[in-house]
Amino acid sequence: MASHFSSVLQLTDLDDFITPSQECVKPIKIEKKQGKSLAKIQIEDDGSYVQINQDGGKQKLEKAKISLNDCLACSGCVTSAESVLITQQSHEELLKVLRNNKENVTEQKVVVVSVSPQSRASLAAYFDLSSSETGRRLTSFFKGLGVHHVFETSFSRTFSLLESQREFVERFQRKEQDSNRLPMLTSACPGWICYAEKTHGEFILPYISTTRSPQAMMGSLVKGYFAEQKGLSPQQIYHVAVMPCFDKKLEASRSDFYLEKDETREVDCVITSGEVQKMLEEKNVSLNDVEPAPLDTLFSSVSGGEFLNHAGSGSGGYLHHVFTYAAKQLFGEEVKDLTYKILRNNDFQEVTLEKDGVVLLNFASTYGFRNIQNLVQKLKRGKSPYHFVEVMACPSGCLNGGGQVKPKPGQSPKELLQKVEELYKAERPLSPEDDTRVAELYQSWLHSVGEERAKELLHTHYHPVEKMKNGLTMKW
Numbered sequence: 001m002a003s004h005f006s007s008v009l010q011l012t013d014l015d016d017f018i019t020p021s022q023e024c025v026k027p028i029k030i031e032k033k034q035g036k037s038l039a040k041i042q043i044e045d046d047g048s049y050v051q052i053n054q055d056g057g058k059q060k061l062e063k064a065k066i067s068l069n070d071c072l073a074c075s076g077c078v079t080s081a082e083s084v085l086i087t088q089q090s091h092e093e094l095l096k097v098l099r100n101n102k103e104n105v106t107e108q109k110v111v112v113v114s115v116s117p118q119s120r121a122s123l124a125a126y127f128d129l130s131s132s133e134t135g136r137r138l139t140s141f142f143k144g145l146g147v148h149h150v151f152e153t154s155f156s157r158t159f160s161l162l163e164s165q166r167e168f169v170e171r172f173q174r175k176e177q178d179s180n181r182l183p184m185l186t187s188a189c190p191g192w193i194c195y196a197e198k199t200h201g202e203f204i205l206p207y208i209s210t211t212r213s214p215q216a217m218m219g220s221l222v223k224g225y226f227a228e229q230k231g232l233s234p235q236q237i238y239h240v241a242v243m244p245c246f247d248k249k250l251e252a253s254r255s256d257f258y259l260e261k262d263e264t265r266e267v268d269c270v271i272t273s274g275e276v277q278k279m280l281e282e283k284n285v286s287l288n289d290v291e292p293a294p295l296d297t298l299f300s301s302v303s304g305g306e307f308l309n310h311a312g313s314g315s316g317g318y319l320h321h322v323f324t325y326a327a328k329q330l331f332g333e334e335v336k337d338l339t340y341k342i343l344r345n346n347d348f349q350e351v352t353l354e355k356d357g358v359v360l361l362n363f364a365s366t367y368g369f370r371n372i373q374n375l376v377q378k379l380k381r382g383k384s385p386y387h388f389v390e391v392m393a394c395p396s397g398c399l400n401g402g403g404q405v406k407p408k409p410g411q412s413p414k415e416l417l418q419k420v421e422e423l424y425k426a427e428r429p430l431s432p433e434d435d436t437r438v439a440e441l442y443q444s445w446l447h448s449v450g451e452e453r454a455k456e457l458l459h460t461h462y463h464p465v466e467k468m469k470n471g472l473t474m475k476w
Contacts, residue, residue, distance in 0.1 A: 089249035091275040097238050098146040109238040110230065112149045113142050114218045114299070117309055118244040119273040120152070121424040122404040125416060126277065127287040131423045132306045136292035138276070141285065143293060151299035153241070154309055154430075156221055157214035157316055158301065160188065161432040163458050164211045164318055165325040168388055172330060180206040183379075183386040186318045188213040190251035191393030192372065193462060200376060201464030207379070210459040214316065215241050215248055216257055219266025220457040221299055223259060225445045234262040240269045242276055244401030245394065256460050272403025301430055309427035312338075313365060314420075315397035319351065319390040321432060323363050326388075327353050331360050340365075347371050347395050350386070363388045368395040399424060 051059045094111075101108045115138060117131070124134040139150040164186070171181040187193060187209045196204045212220070218241065223234040241248065251257070252267040259266065271279075280287060294305070301308040312320025320338060327333040333353060340349045347367035353360045364386045366375050372391060378384040394400050399420050407416045432438070446454040 089252065089270050091271045091279050093269050094238075094240050094271060095145070095279075101146055110149070110232060110236060111147045111238045111240070112151065112222050112226070113147050113240045113242060114151045114153050114156070114215070114222070114267075115242040116153045116214070116244060116398075117307065117424060117427070118314065118398045118401065118404070118420075119242045119276065120307070121314075121399065121420045122244060122273040123276060123287065124423045125419040126405045126408070129287065131427055132295075133292065134287065135295060135307055136305075137287050137290040139295055140293035141280070141287065141290050144290075147240075149298070150296050151218065151222075152301070152307065153214040153218050154301040154307065155299045155435075155438070156217035157310060158430075158432045158435045158438045159217045159221075159458060160211055160214050160316070161310065161318065161321045162438070164209055165322050165329075165432070167209055167211055168322050168326055169329050172326065172387065182388075183207060183384055184209050184388050186390050186392075187211060187460075187462075188316055188318065189392045189394075189398075190247040191245065192391050194247065194250065195369070195372070195393065197462055198465045203380065204376060205462045205464060208462055210461065212458055212460050213251065215243060215251060215267060215270070216460065217458065218299065219252075219257055221441075223262075223264065223266045224457060225441065226299070234259055234266075235264045237264075238268050239266065240271060241267050242273065243270050243403060244273055244398050245403045246272060247393070248272075248403075272401075273405050274403055277405050301435065303428070303430075307427050308430035309424070310432070311429040313390065313397055314399035314424050315365075315367075315390065315392045319363050319365050319388065322388055323351055323353070323361065325433075326361060331355070333360075344371065344374070348374075361388075362386050363390075365390040365392075367392045367397050369393060 051061055053059065097109060097111060101111070115135065120131050120134050120138070123129075123138070124131045127134065129137070135152065142150050168184050171184050175182045185196075185204075185208045190213070193208070196208060219239065222239045223237060227234050227237055241252065249270040252265060252270045257266045258264075295302050295307075310317040310321065312318070323338060324335045327335045331353065333355070335353065338351050340351055342349050343364075348364070348371045350362065350364040352362050362385050364375075366372055366389050372393070375384065375389060375391070392398060394402065396417060400417055404420070405416075407413050446457065449457070
């Protein structure tokens, strides 16, 4: 399959919602001229499109080049290089910026790379290293290329978890006034968000948490607080996120995460774990041979040179942290260990809090689109028993994202995933409430910008997508 698709993305064996299943809905570019009716279009034997004018003359039509900003996430819009060119979200773009920095010293951008813990675990499994050691060597590799700062998104995820906890408690307390507030559905997975916006629109969106994903949170931190501290404009920073799935490229391209005033995106480029591996191969470098470097601690959850992580699932632990927080805040119950009950399959599990035979909280984790569709149907029939659901598009969650490093020859995907999970969970857990540096930023940065601006920096909005019209166009 790889030979039919852009080398920029290497879309092979995707688990993400965005799959290469069909051609883009607009494969050709038509120039409309006022006062003239459209001519006929025919497809030649070589696959090219030709316009037949009213006088019988032929004109070959240029194929439309659709950037990621135009992508509709229509389960096939990200397809072959011949019809769709995604040029803004690739490791080639990062390398181009780094080259420009060396050639144009006076117009340098400060390059920041934010690495997700799932990507770090995937690369650690491939190179047979610990996750923290992988982080140190990635820091050295990126800085050797000219990157200025290497952060990691467990730090920004702490903001996401804290905001999710508070949002859920607020929704739960107002559930009698608004029936559409529960269950609260997580919003960190862009494949799930694309599906919800396109397929169920106004019905499902009120249930989805407005809290930004860790990637989007890091965008706020880097182009906001970091820029201010360094005396830079957001435009002077080139921010790259290393993520486990391709859909994160689409998330970064959303207009909601574009700074109109500064004319820049909060995350300029997203590259996957697999693309980092490709970068290493192109440089003829093995991560095992890279000398480790000290970790950047400004936006990284680090203690004693080792990364800290969050308890719960490999998709961020949203269920775990929201459940324990809500149990304490709403019912005064201290929950230390969660008991997961497997329902239809391992990707559909639930956790309950009971007291005197009464269910106080009923949470679930739902991974993969088969389970997601079952959840949505229950919601539509008014049969969902849940207060909160951790929703992820990929089976087995983010650790199994479509952008993760593929198995080595002779290694099964199941074996690789197990190894990635072990490495991910080997890191010492950190409770969001115990992260003093995040608490300091709430005080020093977010309180200083005002309540409304702080909400913009930590939350977002979702938009129903218009249905396809005449089989030709769709709009965000």
